[in-house]
Amino acid sequence: MPAPRTDIETFKISSNETPFEPPDSVRRAIEQAAATVHRYPDPFSRRLTGALARRFDVNQEQISLGTGSVAVVGQLIWAAAGAGDSVVYPWRSFEAYPIWVQMTGARSVQVPLLADERHDLPSMLKAIDDSTRIVFVCNPNNPTGEAVRRDELTEFIDAVPSDVIVVLDEAYREFISDTDVPDGLDFFHERNNVVVIRTFSKAYGLAGLRVGFAIAPEPIAEGMRKTALPFGVSSIAEDAALAALECEDELFERVRHLSEERDRVWQAFADQGWDIHPSHANFVWLRLGERTQEFAQACDEVGITIRTFPDEGVRISVAEEEANDRVIDVGKSLA
Ligand SMILES: *Cc1c(COP(=O)(O)O)cnc(C)c1O
Numbered sequence: 001m002p003a004p005r006t007d008i009e010t011f012k013i014s015s016n017e018t019p020f021e022p023p024d025s026v027r028r029a030i031e032q033a034a035a036t037v038h039r040y041p042d043p044f045s046r047r048l049t050g051a052l053a054r055r056f057d058v059n060q061e062q063i064s065l066g067t068g069s070v071a072v073v074g075q076l077i078w079a080a081a082g083a084g085d086s087v088v089y090p091w092r093s094f095e096a097y098p099i100w101v102q103m104t105g106a107r108s109v110q111v112p113l114l115a116d117e118r119h120d121l122p123s124m125l126k127a128i129d130d131s132t133r134i135v136f137v138c139n140p141n142n143p144t145g146e147a148v149r150r151d152e153l154t155e156f157i158d159a160v161p162s163d164v165i166v167v168l169d170e171a172y173r174e175f176i177s178d179t180d181v182p183d184g185l186d187f188f189h190e191r192n193n194v195v196v197i198r199t200f201s202k203a204y205g206l207a208g209l210r211v212g213f214a215i216a217p218e219p220i221a222e223g224m225r226k227t228a229l230p231f232g233v234s235s236i237a238e239d240a241a242l243a244a245l246e247c248e249d250e251l252f253e254r255v256r257h258l259s260e261e262r263d264r265v266w267q268a269f270a271d272q273g274w275d276i277h278p279s280h281a282n283f284v285w286l287r288l289g290e291r292t293q294e295f296a297q298a299c300d301e302v303g304i305t306i307r308t309f310p311d312e313g314v315r316i317s318v319a320e321e322e323a324n325d326r327v328i329d330v331g332k333s334l335a
Helices: 024-036 046-056 069-080 096-104 121-127 150-159 184-190 218-226 235-246 248-271 289-301 321-334
Strands: 063-066 086-091 107-112 132-138 165-169 194-199 212-215 283-286 307-309 313-317
Touching: 024 235, 046 063, 046 212, 046 235, 063 069, 063 218, 069 096, 069 132, 069 165, 069 194, 069 212, 069 218, 086 096, 086 121, 096 107, 107 121, 121 150, 150 184, 165 184, 184 194, 212 218, 235 248, 248 283, 248 321, 289 307, 289 313, 289 321
Parallel strands: 086 107, 086 132, 132 165, 165 194
Antiparallel strands: 063 212, 194 212, 283 313, 307 313
């Protein structure tokens, strides 16, 4: 690994963070919360739970918070699966799934993505058997950015046995502009085995504070609250998340901008002749195979850090226009 460049501005676009600093109101809420950090947080995060219930028109009992949705995923797996059980999910997908499944002693059943990077829902259905407790749909998928459409998801959920929990991991929900990609909450409202997982880390810009949540049928949400780390969501995180909910207009304007930038980046790669599929999140994915390292190296040389999956591909977060421009230039130089 060459030393990072110090002679030009560098950009870290490897973790799908927002490039924007918190809005003033969120920063003020964080500063004010600093005055009370000698006290434990509310173990039930009642104010945030109430605000989320109002925001999404669900009961408070249907919400389970956690220290980032990584933790929320863990809470669900701990609550619903263990030794002798299996958990089905697409692969490649979010790296937290195999880690948590292994920790609980359950068995991972990974179903390869289709050639166009989408979930292979028919094969995922076939992978479900009597031992299956949970099936994950990562929509849009990290790291490939592709999304499951409404009709195929409806058909899938209809066919999943009602005692298997369907998790819709929607960490990037706010970045979706294609109306054919469904809102997981529509399915949550119609079934009693659908769990929707969201986060404050991406569109809401609070990755450093660790807060995410699930909207789940009451018995499932109750189980998830029981497996949560006690006092996990800090008072600063709770206040910041509340402030972020209060300035959604401002935050979603940024999301719109980033979504347009995402489309600009992938269109540029497509025009350059790369094999790329549309992304519905705040990153793009290039399946580069053995050219992965070469591409990452070229990015490094212009001060850009991207996420590499060795011999598989690169995931490039959409960020400042300058960073996006440099990535497009790298694509041009290697096309
Ligand atoms: C980023 C991401 C999350 C969110 O992680 P946090 O723990 O909330 O920061 C969840 N799921 C997927 C698929 C992600 O890419």
